[in-house]
Amino acid sequence: MDLSALKQLGMDDREINLYLALFQLGPSSIRDIASHTGINRGTTYESLKQMAARGLISYAPKGKRRVFRAEDPDKLLLLAEEKKSALEGTIDSLKTNIIPGLHHLKPDFSAGNVRFYEGDDGIETVLKDILATVGQQTDKEYCVFSTKSIRHHLYRPFPNYTLQRIRRKIKVRVIAVGDGGEDAEYSERKWLKTDGPVDASYIAIYPPKVAMISMASENYPVATVLEAPEVARSQQVVFDALWGFL
Template sequence: MNLGTLEQLGLDQKEIKLYLALLKLGTASIRDIAAEADINRGTTYETLKGLAGKGIVSYFPKGKRRVFCAEPPEKLLDLAEEKKQSLEQSIEEMKQKLIPQLNQLKPDFNAGNVRFYEGDSGIEFVLKDILNTVAKQDDKNYSIFSSKPIRQHLYRPFPNYTQQRIRKGINVRVIAIGEGGEDAELSERKWIKATGNIDASYIAIYPPKVAMISLASTDYPVAVVIDSQEIASTQQIIFDTLWGSL
């Protein structure tokens, strides 16, 4: 029997043991319940009172003693429904009030607005952040500058990036520096001619963030993500102006 679901309803191990003991015993005294569950009587009594408050145990007097019985297991569904409604209300409260209020406590800009990542795992995190951030936006668009030397390293840790982007309905415009690169679904690409050696670089503009990826050594990628609406907006203006001229 998988009892993990009962823990998700907020029942601890003692409460679960006592509820199961009561189901087996039917109506029983604290002494008998404690013996069946192998829990001391004092803890048993306090825990049973808690279960009664949750509506899954009831009690009534029998002579000078108090006896307890378990409510039908279907009552657990009522408890689950209460938890669900409470959680939905909490989520809505967080969206409408708490999160905006907490964001007001943050300074406009601090060191936390700039984050550094390195290696394949770091680049994978940045690429996932791009998808997750853009997927929440209404227009689902972002823009990138990309050069040929970075491409073989960029998607190495996340080979199905493009497929996930398309699956999420995200559009991308690419300004490629130098030759190379292929068009894909939900993407547009323009090129800037470049001669000589081209440095490995990738800049993603996905307001309110900008991600910049380059190579620290031959094949070791590093990234900087700036979380700033002002910087992202400025970079977007530069991109849009250049895009219109190509």
């Protein structure tokens, strides 16, 4: 029987071991429990006290000693429901109070508004940020400038990115610099012709952020994410104007 889920209720491996022992032994003394589990008596006693305080076990005097017993296992479900209720309250507080309050404390601009990422893991982080940021907006759409030479590198660390975007019904408009690119659901694409090769680059405009991805070397991508509403809006104006001409 796998009892690892009990860790979600705050029980550690020792407490799970003691809890299981009480079901196997029935009402037992500390000495018997310690002997059965191989845990020293002092540690056993302290753990049992903590478990009793959470209502998982109880004890009763028997002569000069205490006898411990496990409570009905349905108590576990009650504890889980209490944790779930507390977590829902925490989530609500984060959404309505704490997170808006922390955002309010942030200066309009600081070094923290610019983030740098490197390698495949970094690019995956940026792509996930695009989905998370746009997914919270009413109009779930973002815009992209993308060159042909970066496309086969971009989704290497996150191959199901497009599938996740589609599942979230997030729209994207792409101005493709150079040939190539595939059509997909919830996407529009226009092409900007060039006379020669263009360095690998990808610019995503998803207000209040702009992400810029390029290649530091042939197989090593780097990214800069700027969180600045004014910059994002100006880039959006440029994108929309060019989109209208194409």
